[in-house]
Amino acid sequence: MRTTSNPFTKHPILQILITKCKTLDTFQQTHAQIITTGLILHTYPLTQLISTILSSTLTTSLSYTLTIFNQAPNRTTFLFNTLISSILTHHNHHSQHTHLAFSLYTQILKIKTIKPNSYTYPLLFKACGSNPAWLDSGRALHAHVLKFLEPGEIDQFVQASLISFYSKCGKFGVCRYLFDQISQPDLGLWNSILSAYNYSVDDSDLSMEVLCLFSDLQKGSKIKPNEVSFVALINACANLSAFSQGIWAHSYVVKRNLKLNQFVVTSLIDLYVNCGFLEFARQVFDELPKKDVFCYNAMIRGFATHGYGLESLDLFKKMVSEGFGPDDVTMVAMISACSHVGLVDEGCEFFNSMREKYGLKPKVDHYGCLVDLLGRAGRLHKAMEIIRTMPMKPNAVLWRSLLGATRNHGNLEIGEIALDRLIELEPETSGNYVLLSNIYARMNKWEGVKRVRTLMKDNGINKMPGTSVLEIGGAFHQFLTADKTHPRSQEIYQKIDEMNRKLHEYGHNARTMDVLFDLEDEDREDALSYHSERLAIAFALIASDPNSPIRIIKNLRVCVDCHDSTKLVSMIYKREIIVKDRIRFHRFQDGSCSCLDYW
Structure with missing residues (x-):
């Protein structure tokens, strides 16, 4: 954090202002003393008065502060920056406060004796990034940075705020361009670009970019990643279900004595949930001494996506008993948990309790x-x-x-x-x-x-096209439906033929209704045989440890025939097969699925 030393910092009136002023009367009394002692003529005491009032709980704090500001005899850039910062930090709950902050910024541009500086822009970019409606304003602000700041003034705080702004607007190419222009990025800038790509959690390409960037961070500089860096990395691993890379990240955090705080742990829970290691997720959750609602939400959501609705209910009760009130995310997870296991009445009760019991207004997700x-x-x-x-x-x-x-x-x-x-x-x-x-x-x-x-x-x-991805030995393998581009494609299709023969021996009849209507019955069965997850399973059977589970990520929902055949394959080959589809996890073992055919 940037700080400025000042001779007024120890002044007794300012100490009273900071430590004892809680009501409007005490603020007004201290304000009067600041005027009578002449402190009001100096920028620092005036900014302290403004920022302290705005950070208070007074309902009139904003109007009172604006009155003080408008009567200030010498309005400097520092004073404007303080007011803009305080408004956006303590009052940025509505678009009107962003409007007010920009109105103040416009006033800076109109005063010929002052101009914006590197302290002016970061919070304005943050405000623009909080609402898509402000995208054009943020772009205009970027132009102002280039116009009003000298190259040496565009410091890491301005650069990081620009990267963050464009990431929240979905402009990841711009983020990377800005980052690549920086010759020696510090840790804060590395974290900004890692977090920028991590912002879109559903985009696999961006998650892969996080892994590449993290590798560049380790190779190209002496900068050591911190907890923020690893949150971005672990989240990317969770999105990709990259277990090997994720477990390495977890080990690194432990070995380097980085703090396993709520943010890191929540990321680790998501990682292990998405990789199908629900027991690891629960272990990390249980070992965290100081939990928060985000950790509970991640674990509840993990149980829900794996089809353990009753466990989600139990954990919800524990969360509430420990004094954590559910939020919007909690209720989405709970209704979803009930949905995946057919607890209809319980799910409806959770929905109804949102407003009646917890004071939460149902949103479109609910x-x-x-x-x-x-x-x-x-x-x-x-x-x-x-x-x-x-x-x-x-x-x-x-x-x-x-x-x-x-x-x-x-x-x-x-x-x-x-x-x-x-x-x-x-x-x-x-x-x-x-x-x-x-x-x-x-x-x-x-x-x-x-x-x-x-x-x-x-x-x-x-x-x-259906795609399935699995990781073997730290390497990712992606398959499309009817894919023949894999180097071991011939072996894979031979294994597919073997699987089909054994499926027929066990009485499996392909469900061909969902396949293109203009194919003959035999062709429809072949089309099902070459669905992406079948190819992935076949490859895993020939390339992975026969005692290890097969873990697959699929971009579409599992079709009925693949679901039925995978249950049998798990029994025939005595392999646990975990498939994460667009909706949920399916854990196939000994001829049955964890979803109990309810998905």
């Missing part, structure tokens, strides 16, 4: 979980009623949940309504069309399948 809960249980008309009566406009996630439920329960009428809404919201998302096509196929309505496929073709929509 309504989405509620619709998913009801849809999975076959209560499609009730789910439809929730969507129609919710206080905000339903998003694509809600309609997609409903469409998926209609596929499982065969309600064509609601499925067609859901697709119509999805085409309005996401006209280019192929999965929506495929879901409805599968509903038609299951009901042998091939004209409907043809109509959906024609609609996709007319709109230039191509089906998103």
Whole structure:
């Protein structure tokens, strides 16, 4: 943190201001003393008065402060910076405060005797990054940095704030360009770029970039990564389910005596959950002496995605008993946990308790979980009623949940309504069309399948290819459906043939309804055989330790036939197979799945 020494710092009146002023009366009395002693004529005492009042709990603090500021005899850049900083630090709950901060910044530009400096911009960039509506203002501010600051004035704080701003606006290419212009970045700048790429947690390419950047940090400088660096790294490993790299990061933190604080531990919980090591996640959680709601949320969410709804309920009760009030994220995790194991009444009770018991206003994510809960249980008309009566406009996630439920329960009428809404919201998302096509196929309505496929073709929509990724020996292997680009492709397809023979011996009949309608039955079965996760499993069977679990990440939802066949493969080859699909984890072992076929 940048500090400035000042002869007024030990002044007794300022000490009283900082330590004893709590009410409007005491502030006014101290304010009067600052005026009568002449301290008001000096910038530092005036800024202390302003920042102390704004950091108080007084409801009138902002208006009182602005009155003091407007009466100041000598308004310097330092005084403006203090007020802008205090407003955005203590009062940045509404867009109006960002407007006020920019209004003050505009006043700086109008006063000919002063100009903005490197202290002016970082908090303004932070404010712009907090709301997408301020993207253009942030860009204009960037132009002002280049206009008003000399190259030597653009320090690491300004550079870091720029990188953070552009990352929150999704401009990751700009972030990297800015970072690459810095000849000798310090640890703060390295953490800024690592955190910038880590900001979009669902993008695998960005997560891979975090791993590459972290490697560059270690190779290219004598700077030692700290806890902030490792939070970004571990989060990236969690997103990629990169267990080997993640366990290395955990070991490094322990060996270098870095602090296993709540942020690091929460990242580690997500890592082990996403890699399928739920027991490791629970161990890290249990060993943290000082827990917070974020740690509890991560562990509750971990149980939920692995299908352990009852464990989520138990942990929620423990969290509340220890005095931690649930937040929005907690309730999403709890309703989702109930959804994945069919606890419909309990899930509805959690939703209703948000407002009544915990004072939380349900958001669109909570309504989405509620619709998913009801849809999975076959209560499609009730789910439809929730969507129609919710206080905000339903998003694509809600309609997609409903469409998926209609596929499982065969309600064509609601499925067609859901697709119509999805085409309005996401006209280019192929999965929506495929879901409805599968509903038609299951009901042998091939004209409907043809109509959906024609609609996709007319709109230039191509089906998103299925991809599966697994890690063996620290190396990642990615497979597409019917992929033949892997160096060991010939062995993989031989193993696929062997798997199919054994599946038939065990009585498996391929479920071909969801495969393209214009293929012959034999071709449809072949198409299922070459789904990306089948190729990944085949490769793991020939390339990994036969006693180790097979861990696969899939970008799409597991199809019914792959789910059935993987259960049998786990029994035939005596291998535990853990598949993380777009929705949840499936742990296949001894011919059964942890989801109990409820997904």
